[in-house]
Amino acid sequence: MLSKLPTNLPPHLALKFIKVYSNSGDLQRARHLFDKIPQPDLPTWTILISALTKHGRSLEAIQYYNDFRHKNCVEPDKLLLLSVAKACASLRDVMNAKRVHEDAIRFGFCSDVLLGNALIDMYGKCRCSEGARLVFDGMPFRDVISWTSMASCYVNCGLLREALGAFRKMGLNGERPNSVTVSSILPACADLKDLKSGREVHGFVVRNGMIGNVFVSSALVNMYASCLSIRQAQLVFDSMSRRDTVSWNVLITAYFLNKECEKGLSVFGRMMSGGVELNYASWNAVIGGCMQNGRTEKALEVLSQMQNSGFKPNQITITSVLPACTNLESLRGGKQIHGYIFRHRFFQDLTTTTALVFVYAKCGDLELSRRVFSMMPKRDTVSWNTMIIANSMHGNGEEALLLFREMLDSGVRPNSVTFTGVLSGCSHSRLVDESLLIFDSMSRDHSVEPDADHHSCMVDVLSRAGRLEEAYEFIKKMPIEPTAGAWGALLGGCRVYKNVELGRIAANRLFEIEPDNPGNYVLLSNILVSAKLWSEASETRKLMRDRGVTKNPGCSWIQVRNRVHTFVVGDKSNDQSDEIYRFLDYMGEKMRIAGYLPNTDFVLQDVDQEEKEEVLCNHSEKLAVAFGILNLNGESSIRVFKNLRICGDCHNAIKFMAKIVGVQIIVRDSLRFHHFRNGLCSCRDFW
C-alpha cells in the first residue's frame, strides 16, 4: 500500500495529506510522506510533530524536532515548541527539555504565558525544579496555571514545603487556587503528614465550594489517611456525591495504612458487590495492604483471586508480594517470582529488582542477591542500601564497607538507613576504627544527623570488640536518650566477655525500658551463670517469672523440597525424629573426639550436669540442622531459620558438624546470618 502513495507531491498537497493522515492517527503514512519532502515548511513540521506527541509517540516527536533543529533555518513556532515540551515531559527527558527551553528564549517566546506554563510543567515532569524556577521567575505575567504547575513541580521533586509555600504565596499574588491546585497540593500535606496544613486546605475547599470535585475529595481522603485520621477520611468519603474507582482505592488504602485490615477488606468487598469497576490499583492496594500488615497468607489468597478475575500480576503486584518469599523464608518461591519477573521484562524497574535483591539476601542466598544487584542497570540510594544491609546481615562488614565507598564514588547520596547498614556491618566484623571514622563523617560530610539507631550501632561496635568500658562511656555521653538498642548491645557484649558488673547495669536499665522482653532476663542470667553466681541468676529468673514474662519458645525451621519442617526443643513430632536423634548421638561421639565440649551455661533449667547435656542435644536448631543433613539430596549447603538468637552451645556444635559432614550450614537467627563452614563461623564467634 505504502509504495502506491503519490510521491513528489507539491508542498501544499503534501501538507494536506500529512494533515489528513495525522488527524486520522495513521502516523506511519504521515511519516512516510513527510520523509519524502526535501524541504518541509514550518506548518508541515508542526503538524507531524504535534501529531506524534498527541499519539504518545514522544520519542519520534523528539527525533523529528532534533532533525528540524539541525537542518533547518526556519524558526520554530509556539505550537511546535508546545508539542515538543509535552513530549519531553512524557519521557522525562531533561536534556531535550533544556533545548526546548533554550529555543523558547532564543526565538522570543519568553513572555508567553501559555508556553511558559508548558515549560514549567515539562521541567516538573522531568523532576528539574531549577529549570522550572528559571522559567517561572522569568515570566512577566503568571496565571493560576503557572502557580499550579510550579507547585506541582515541587511536589514531583519532593520539595513539599516549597510546594505548600507556593500555594500560600499565590493568594498573596492575587491568584486564587482552583481545584487542580488543591489536588496537587494535598499530596504534599499527605507525604509530610502535616494534618494542620491539610485541614487548612480542607477549609479552603469547603469555603470555595470545591468539595463536589472528585479529584479534590479523593485527595482529601488520602490526606487524612496519611495523617492517620481515618475517621476524618471516612467522613469525607461518606460526604462525596460522586465516587469513582480511585476514590474507593484511596479509602481501601486508608484502612490498610491505619492497620485496619478487616475494614480495608470489607471496603474492597463493598466496592466489588457495588459494581464499581476494579483496576490494577484496587487489587494492588489490597494485596500490598495485607503484606504491609503481615497478612501474607491473605495477600496470596487475594493474588489468586485477582488472577481468576483476569488480571495478570503487574510490576507493582509482584513487588508487593515479593516479601512474601522472605516472610515464609521460601527461596524456592523467590526463584519462581524471579522467573516471572524475567519473563515479563520487569527487570529494568529499580523498585522490583531491589526487592528481589533483598528477598534473596533474606532467604540466605547472598550470592544470588549479589548477582541480581550486579545486573542492575542503575542504582539509587535504596538499592545500594539494600545490598549494604544484605552484606551486614550476613556478617560481611568489609564488603559492606566497600559497597559504601562504591556508592559514594558513583555519586549516590547516602541517607540515614545507609549508615545504619554500614555501621552494623562494621560491628559484626569488628571494624572499630573504620566505623568511628564513618560515624564522625555522617553529619560533617553527608549532612545526616546520627539518630538513636546509629548510636546503638556504635555501642555495638565497641561492645563486640570487647571495649566495654568505652561502650559504657559512649552511652553516658550520648546527646540523645539511649534506647533499648544501645543498652542491649552493651548487654550482649557483656555476655560474650563475661562482664558481670556492666552486664548488671545494662540489664537493669533494660528491665526498666522494656520490662516485657524475656531476652534481657535470659542474657543476664547467662552472664551470672557463667560467673557461677547461681543465686543471683535464679533471682533474675524469679524476677522474670514474677513479672509474668515468659521466654518465647525457641523454634527452628528448614525447607526441604516444598515443605517447611518446624522444630521446637525436644521435638519428636517429625516423621524422621528417631533418625534425627540417632544421628545426633552418633554425631555427638564424633564431635567429642574432635574436641567439642558441651557448654552448659546456656541451659536455664536447674538440672544436673548430665541432664543439662541432654537438654542441649534437644535444641531446636540442632534438630533442624540434623534433619537438613539427613535430607541433603546432593546439595552442598543447608539453610536453617530460628526465631530467637542462636544458642552458644549450638553455635559451637554446628561448627563441628559442618566440618565433620563437610557441608555449609547457614543459620539465620533473629539477628543475622551465620555461615558455618569447615569448623568456622562467618560471625567469628561474636553472635
Place this chain on the structure above:
DNA sequence: CCAGACAGCG
C-alpha cells in the same frame, strides 16, 4: 498549558 490511588532498605 495545571490534578488523584497501588511497589523496594534498618
